[in-house]
Amino acid sequence: MKKLSARRRHPLAAVVVLLLALAATGGLYAAFAPASKAQAxxxxxxxxxxxxxxxxxxxxxxxxxxxxxxxxxxxxxxxxxxxxxxxxxxxxxxxxxxxxxxxxxxxxxxxxxxxxxxxxxxxxxGAGPVVPTKSQVSPEGADIAKGGDLFRTNCAQCHNFTGKGGALTNGKYAPDLDGVSEKHIYEAMLTGPQSMPSFPDSTMPEKQKRDIIAYVKTVNGSEAESPGGLSLGGLGPVSEGLFGWIFGLGGLIAVAIWVAAHTAKAKKS
Amino acid sequence: MSTATNTPGAAAPGNRKAPAGERVADWADGRLGIYSLAKSNMRKIFPDHWSFMLGEICLYSFIIIILTGVYLTLFFHPSMNEVVYHGPYEPMQGIRMSEAYASTLDISFDVRGGLLVRQIHHWAAVIFLAGMFVHMFRVFFTGAYRKPREINWLFGFLLFVLGMFTGFTGYSLPDDLLSGTGVRFTQGAILSMPVVGTYISMFLFGGEFPGGDIIARFYSIHILLLPGIMLGLVVGHLILVFYHKHTQFAGPGKTNNNVVGMPLLPVYMAKAGGFFFLVFGFIAIIAAIASINPIWALGPYRPDQVSTGAQPDWYMGFAEGFVRVMPGWEINLWGHTLVLGVLIPLVLFGVILGLLALWPFIESWITGDKREHHILDKPRNAPTRTALGVAWVTIYFVMLIGGGNDIWATHFSLSLNSISWFVRVAFFVGPVVAFVVTRRICLGLQRRDKEKVLHGRESGLIKRLPHGEFVEVHEPLSPEMLHTLTAHEQYKPLEIGPTVDENGVERKVSRITKVRARLSKGLYGESSQIPKPTAEEYKEITSGHGHH
Missing domain, CATH: 1.10.760.10 (Cytochrome c-like domain)
Structure with missing residues (x-):
């Protein structure tokens, strides 16, 4: 104790005491304060x-x-x-x-x-559908193939085969699902925003929703693989036809013009 | 058979044995008569112009389609038997599908080079049809279909139509959700035919839709029937090109009785051979870069599923457009329903294509011209024909907009309904506007040609006259240019003549003649062409007065 009392007049003693006191009150508060979830x-x-x-x-x-x-x-x-x-x-x-x-x-x-x-x-x-938890919307371990089948049965008629979106009547549309988070896809199915029909758990159980999310996340978006090369928007024959005309035939005509421009020189000799 | 009189062992002593190549050629000539064939064809002359190579693009893409198609048949199973997929593509694991679809997945993911070959096959088909379209309109706008080439025009037209249906059946073979929707569409069109529709549908599908036969039947049609006919037509088309000789644009030294250009051997053999490889290489690059019909993303066909954005390949797009924008009319007669909403598009599809096929005959009937034409028209020198062609193309492309109305709606933030209404109106108004505008442009270009012939070309040099006026110096054209700009002939409209002769007796003029005269006036009347400058006009302006 000698040591301690000898230093009680040290210039920094007050600071040390203050720190200890703060730590003590803080610690005590942390220990005894009501847990926000549990009690309040x-x-x-x-x-x-x-x-x-x-x-x-x-x-x-x-x-x-x-x-x-x-x-x-x-x-x-x-x-x-x-x-x-x-x-x-x-x-x-x-x-x-x-x-x-x-x-x-x-x-x-x-x-x-x-x-x-x-x-x-x-x-x-008033009571209504609740925001899903992380595990409810996670595509982990879901059946992608089953999700694809469900997607084609329930979603593709508006959202296209791989969720690239499509037109509805009078300027309405089903949006592209690229970049939409798992949670928001889940909520959209649950609540049916705007023109979309709702798919409550009674008609489409949680498991199926997760299958669908897993499918969409596999085939849509920037990470989705496109084994054939450029996907051309994934829109089907319209964009393919446009590409074929402009780059396919257009390129070949350019080649033809080039070939025709390089004629044999025999005539000029 | 030029060596028929050779006796055995006739080679006299001292005569050296002929070189091996010559002996092979002799052997072949003795059996095939190749010498006379080569003599008449090896030096065949073809004129040089890039637009004459459009047909080559078609021919080569057709060959590419056949080559790649043969490879695909080795692995494709045209069967609708149900199988469960256990291949490498995860999103299809455990899905029930037809063998046709499963084998197409296998071609795409298991067969070596399968996906590339599939994509070359499909891209080549898209380009083949687009090439035929452009080739056909090159022929149309230059009047190359005129006598003696009307039959070849029909051959080409048939190739285009058969190409459409070959493409359609091929597109349907993988039995995926997209093409299955297209087959269902076709069945709907068949059903809309009065009286025979239901019978044809039952016959074609072997019962109710979709049945278990349609893929196998389309397979026979796609790989055997239609390509067989097309191959025959292509050969006929080429033989006729040889027989008629190629047309050429007007120019100095080019007449209706000659062909100015390069010989088939060696120039065109080399050029055409090289061009084939360029086309093949180019299409292979396209196929390696860009995906086409990724059936793995579409899923197998099931009648209870459908996707938005379900379109046919572009060449059927205009039929799709007709059906999409046609109001859903139907009438009930004695307990039978007539689905006009589908029947009218079906009829229009045939009528509009048919008009194109018949045009050469309509035109030659109006002109009454029975001469052969080997010199091509510049499109501007046949304003009404050019305008009619542009009107036809306008209808075609307006309907392509209709066929892709949903894609237009989503990508240009437009209302689908507004686009459909636009297409409905544009179907009637578009061709008229296009006709008028095109004709005005053609006439304007004719005036410009006339101006150039009479007053020379603008040199860009400004001259100041002694009294201060500035004038631009016009340089006279070269004789070659003068010839090229004035080589075309201009028809005179058909005159019926006075209907009452000098004795006051009325001459009978059939109604058909009157129609013909009126059409002739429309094609070649005063308002339809600018009289080309005559030699007298040219002399008057160029002599004495100097240029102004």
Whole structure:
């Protein structure tokens, strides 16, 4: 103790004590403070809902009504569930820029935390499909071939064989699935945004949704392999025909012109 | 058979034995008569112009298609028996499919060089048809189909149409979801035929769609029937080209009775042989770079599945366009349904193609011209014909837009319905506009030619006259150019003459003659061509007055 008391007037003693005290209070708080999930769930949830409501009144209420009841400009949101919010806002479709045939995918303007708060608020209006967890949407271990079969039966008529997208009536369209995250594909199937029909778990179980996601991720996107060379957009005979005319025949005509321009010199001698 | 009188062992002592090559040639001549064939054909003259090589592109791609097609038949199983796939392509593992589809997957992933050969085969087909289209319109716009070449025009036309159907049957063989949709489309078109439709469908498919026969039947049609006929037509087409000799553009020294150019041997043998390898190499490069019909991504055909963006290959696209934009009309008569929404497109498909086939005969009937034509027209010198051709091509390409309306919609952010309406309107308006505009352009070019002949070409030199005026110096054209620009002949419109003779007796003029006279006026009347400069006009302007 001699040593310690001898140094109690050291210029740095106060700093050391302060640090110890801070560490002690911090440690004690960490030890005894209520775990946010375990004990104060309702508070955190209600906090998120409150925050979400604020975001909602600024960004969404003008079209969807102050309480999500819907207006002539936007549909009712009671019962659409957090999955719908996560999809629409998470892909940048909402807030919509302008009315039109279809609300397009664009830059996402809310952070994921804000989207979660919005989703919590909308979910609090009425029960609906819930945002899936990571394991629910993971293509790990899913059956790609089965997914392909399901995709061709349920999705290809609008989204094309490999999800390259396609046209619908009057300017509407089924978008290209390139770059759409697993979670958003899952949510789209679950909630059926815009012209898309919904595929709830009762008609398409979770396992099948994961098979489909695995298929889309295998055949679509920049990493998808194209054994035949350039995929030409994966659009089928229209782009192939265009390529054949312009580069195929066009190139051959160029070759023909070149050959014809290099005629035998015999005549000129 | 020039050596028929040789006696055995006739070689006199002292005569050296002929060289081996000559002996082989003698041997062959004794049996095949190659000397006289070679004598008449080896020095055959062909004129030089790049557009005369379009037909060569077609011929060579046709040969490439046959060569690669033979290789594909070694591995393809034209069977609709169901198998379960256990090959290397993971997204198809364990999927039920027809043997045809499975064997096409095998060709693509297991057979050595299979995918490349498949892609060469398919790209060559796309290019073959596109080449025939362009070749056909080269012939059309230069009037090369006129007597004596009308039959060869028909041969070429038949090759194009048969090529379309050979392509279609080949596209259907892999039994994938895309082509199966196309086969279903075809069945729908067959069913729309009044009275016989249902019977033809049952006969063709061996029962209800899709049945288990159609792939095997298409296989016979695709590899045997149609290519067999086409090969015969190609040979006939070439024999006729030899027999008629090739046409040439007008120019000094080129007349209707000669052909100016290079001999077949050695020049064209070398050029054509080299060009074949260039075409083969070029198509092989295309096939190595770009994917075509990636059937593994499409899945096997099942009647309960369909994909958007289901189009035929481009050459059937205009038929697809007709069906896509045609309103879905139908009428019920005595318990039978007449599906006009499909029947009318089917009829238009035939009529529009048929018009093209018949044009040479229509034109020669209007002109009444029975002479042979070996000098080609410049398109501008036949404004109405050129305009009609452009109108036809306009309809064709408008319908291609209709056939790909969904792709246009998604890639140009347009409404599918608006595109369909555009195509409907453009089907009627487009050819008229194209006709008028093309004719005006042709007449304008004729005026320019006339101006050039009479006043010379603009030299770009500005001269200041003593009184201060600036004028551009025009240089007279060379005699060769003058000849080339004035070599074409101009028809006079058919005159019926007075219908009442000097005695007041009415002369009977048949209605057909009147129609012919009117058409003739449309083709060659005052508003349809600019009278080319005469020698007198030229002399008057070039003598004395100087250029202005």
């Amino acid at each position: 769930d309702d508070t955190a949830q209600s906090l998120a809902i409150d925050e979400g409501k604020k975001l909602y009144s600024v960004g969404c209420a003008s079209c969807h009504g102050t309480g999500g009841q819907g207006t002539t400009d936007g549909p009712q949101l009671v019962g659409v569930g957090s999955a719908a919010v996560d999809f629409q806002v998470g892909t940048g479709r909402m807030p919509a820029q302008q009315p039109g045939a279809q609300v397009p995918k664009k830059k996402v303007i809310y952070s994921q935390a804000e989207i979660d708060q919005l989703a919590a608020y909308v979910a609090s209006l």
